[in-house]
Amino acid sequence: MYKVLIVDDEPLIREGLRTIIGWEELGYEVVGSAAEGLDALDKVAQLAPDVLIVDVRMPGMDGLTLIRTLQERMKPCPRFLILSGHADFDYARQALAMRADAYLLKPVDEDELTDNLAKLKQRLDAENRAARQMDKSPERSRDELLVSLLTGRGAKGAEANAHPAFRASSYEVILLKLESRFEIDSEKSDVIKRRLIETYEASDKALFFAMEPYLGLVLKDGHGRGAVYDGLEAICRENGLDLIAVSGGRVDCLSELRLSFRRAQERMRGRFALEGGRLHGWDEQGAFYAPSGAGKELPEAESYAERLFLALDVGNEEAACAALREMGAAMLEANMPEQSLKAGFVQAVTAALNKLAASRPERRARCQAFATEVLEIYPEYRYAGALERLNGLIREAAAEFRDYGGDKQVQRMIDVIRRNYQENLKLESLAEVFNYNSSYLGKLFKNTTGESFNTYLDKVRIEKAKELLQDGMKVYQVAERVGYSNVDYFHSKFRKYVGASPSSYRKK
Template structure:
């Protein structure tokens, strides 16, 4: 695997670049991110990346300045892939003059990034092919293990294979991916690797290897070896105060077949977002976590209706309804086969849209809406599905508490306020009854007894009054119908004539 350092001053861009493609499938591993040029310059010395993906415009030190500094400081400079949000020929010219391997405009398209990675990997492979074959005495057990696991590079010589063999078959590869909401430094990787080496290599029970972004084990002895591995992985990660995802790739009879076990574990690791914590998965278990895995899931037509439920739950201050929406929506997206990035983006979009609508309809909560909107991007820090739902459930509850604006008055009063703020949404008595925790029949009677009108009649009148205002401003009839909540313009005509006694077109001409 070739090591990649991502450099961008925008947190969302950095996280998006991490997840937009399967780096490992393309021969790369993201070993770190940097928030600006100076941060990248410092990290490059420790991480020694083969490729740096660099934003061209950053505060302090630009991407071009960073490229120049890297080339001056290091004898063997990495390859560079330059990103920019500005379609500026001069930037592209300067980047290419500094021998950048590509120039991609933001927002980055997955296919374009993959094409660039394929091209850059070919260049790196050609560079590596020029290396001198290491002598036999350089073939330690870890180098031999990596060669057998990946199937890449030179084949281990006979002497190295003889020194590699240990224990009794079957053999199995276990991949460990360290996880945290923040960055994991190299010292943490070293600590965990050393603890595993003390447990396995000293007693000849296994071989520890590093293959970015993984720490891994080659084990012998079947299930008993896996049970011991889990205990040691758990203990080492607890000592380092970091979480982990671990997958065993399946047993093989001979060390020469370890590539099959490694590939199986690596493929299953793609589902790590859906894995529960504190356990070691078999590859078959991990692969079964994602229904429809490998099939891109398009946004559902129900997404808009789902977002309306969140808006209404927050607007009435119902923490229970908002939490239920988070759980139901999360499970629906998972069951549809959506990727980690698609799930996070779906939640971010729903919360952002709900907060924007609340800010428009309720000036009294504007500051709180904006404060909560600043919290939404933090959901991208979650590396596990269960952790994401837990964080969003808590956030939704805090929002509902902050937006609750009643002092014990009747539920009908809250319904009236809700209608007047959200008349353009798809409001239904049954949905509101569920949010308020009432039987819909009872809530309908309560509403009519208080207002003197059925729920639907009251909603229609609010919409028609707003429609009259918009028509008086000269807006076209079909635009008004859509603006006040009628998707069918003919139905709007019927309702308008019923309550006004005239057609919308005639009223507009008056």
């Protein structure tokens, strides 16, 4: 029987879970319950449960914090089934990142919970059988030797040299990370492990090891990287998964195996920026993405959001995608962590869409829909995949907001000015999103309207300022509202076009 602890702040839920499920028939025993996270920590220490059913939202220590704490403290750690009364994308994403076995919504469906418990029991049974077999197997000593050589902790070089499995002229550590936009089923992971052992260890080409969150091979005698990667990719593809693979480089003796492993680990830290379809070496030329642990902010984030907004407003998808590419390249160069980088993209696109919604109220619903779709980049495990998804979204948005043919650029400029006069509009910025030379576009605008771009913008702003002054708004508030950050400059412009000061005009 596997022991179960129920953690939920609602007494009815705790009692209901005890009674609606036929625990013994499924191979489980409910050994206790807890009303919140801190109580659950004490119960785990006392009862040593195999499985926790955990509510996400609880007073004190919440469910996700409880899981994170137990995973840090306990090896091995209990398995988790998560309950939530909120269909919240962020909770689900965090739960999956913590390797929870299921994420279930309240009210709990009896059949769904029973089905998940049955699947979990199968996984627990398989792990226990494998552990018992490992205890009986002479390979356990080989695995212990390999781990000690890779980590440098208690390394036994002489003993390893005497072991027949380690005999080779050279060694190369290959680290693998199984990837998917969805939760990776542990059964698929186990299948891949078995295939790797059958394919590479049985032929004495490599030694297999598993070191969470990675799988790994130690290639022996310089077996070709390209052929090895093709085999790894085929095994993963058969099971519906992708992979990221890096090499720590070849070494000539077992005492240097730790160096190859450490270099592979360092390269794997920047895996988000690595392209698919090949094995990456630790010493490749070019930019090396090495994300720092601390979250970072991009200094020019607002300018990228502004460029993106203007490009979307005129329906120029190429200019919008270019702004995204340049922003992404800058974040990679700044070594921003993956989550910070994704958040930067989301903030920039969301800010642009919010501005677009404000300037085009009739499109507000579509802007909000696009803003929701931006969150779909979070499950992406490659930078290229995240950027491709964003580019597709931006191209779709730009197509929807494109109102005019290519021969009506001046009318499009006028519409942009009238919708966004309060923004920091510049001819150079508009020329970029319209794909025109700024000097040519300025002449085209003046020939069509009879006024320069800056004069036209000033007049639109001043006309709006007159309306706001008549409504009783204060001068400094009006200046800021129509796009002048300097009140004195606003005074001079207003006097130039109206012939009176803002204060005098308001008193009329």
